[in-house]
Amino acid sequence: MKDNDDMPGHLARRFQQIAVAVFHAEVDQAGYDLTPVQYAALAAISINPGIDQVTLAGLIAYDRTTITGVVDRLVQKGLLVRNASTKDRRARELQITGEGQKTLEGIAPAVEAAQQLMLRGLTAEEAEELLRLLRKAIAAGNELSRAPLREVPEAGQGRPVK
Amino acid sequence: MKDNDDMPGHLARRFQQIAVAVFHAEVDQAGYDLTPVQYAALAAISINPGIDQVTLAGLIAYDRTTITGVVDRLVQKGLLVRNASTKDRRARELQITGEGQKTLEGIAPAVEAAQQLMLRGLTAEEAEELLRLLRKAIAAGNELSRAPLREVPEAGQGRPVK
DNA sequence: CAATATTGATCAGTATGCTGATTATCAGTA
């Protein structure tokens, strides 16, 4: 009977569990009320203003149905606006608000601290290696989940390599 | 502005996402209907018959409130029985059924295949190193989540090392 | 152009995972 500690799936769940807990602890303490997922969405929209929800989902590897609720809550909090697109009436264009931008900036130190804290058991070299191995494993498994990472389809570019 | 690929929290979420997808794919294909969490609970109960829910939670690092629903569903499927303890009327003793044991054995190859598959982008050495680093990071962060790993408090033993 | 296929968003339903509260029971102590 295999030990849980030899099961990558089990270790993945636990590491993520700790990562989320650390994120919440740091962010709450800094006086903000944002989840890791909400933060990632907000940051992505800030960098890609006017993005639609499907593209946003691909950019941060969310399921498309999860996005609806996440965006709902960010709009509710006044950090985003969601407007129907003029080019494609099916799509909604997402824009960050001033409040959203201010939140994103104010929360940055807490987010940074959380990223450090979840690696606190590792040396700098080990942390670097862990990230490298995670990136490599994720790249190989990207297409296996319903929410793979996708490039932003820039209008003025050729198709993405993959 | 930091890239998502440099954020351990983001990588943790994606790796876990892929791990769960791979688990479901393999298990479904083998003709079973068990989630990763249900599998872990079932396996832990098989090894520790008569365990109560709090101890089970500590053993596999679940939140205690999550256990209730997970056990509910396993009982519903006929893989577990949950009886009031005679020694402590607050506690419920969990036992695996014959059906549960059969499921656990039948599902083993699929679970094994899933664990391999989620590491398919890595060499054997890299996979080993990834697991080592995850274990180390998790050990350091164990107490930071609401659902830390706990030793089984064996009646006839001294206190666990940690 | 009309029929077909695809796509963006949403919804219903299920299963984690958490916070915080409640209830029943147990353990220790004044």
Add this chain to the structure above:
DNA sequence: TACTGATAATCAGCATACTGATCAATATTG
């Protein structure tokens, strides 16, 4: 023994995540 604190389980409520379906709008093709 009565009181106090701790503990096992559950519940309500919220936020991911996913499956599969639906609806409106766009794209493709015969």
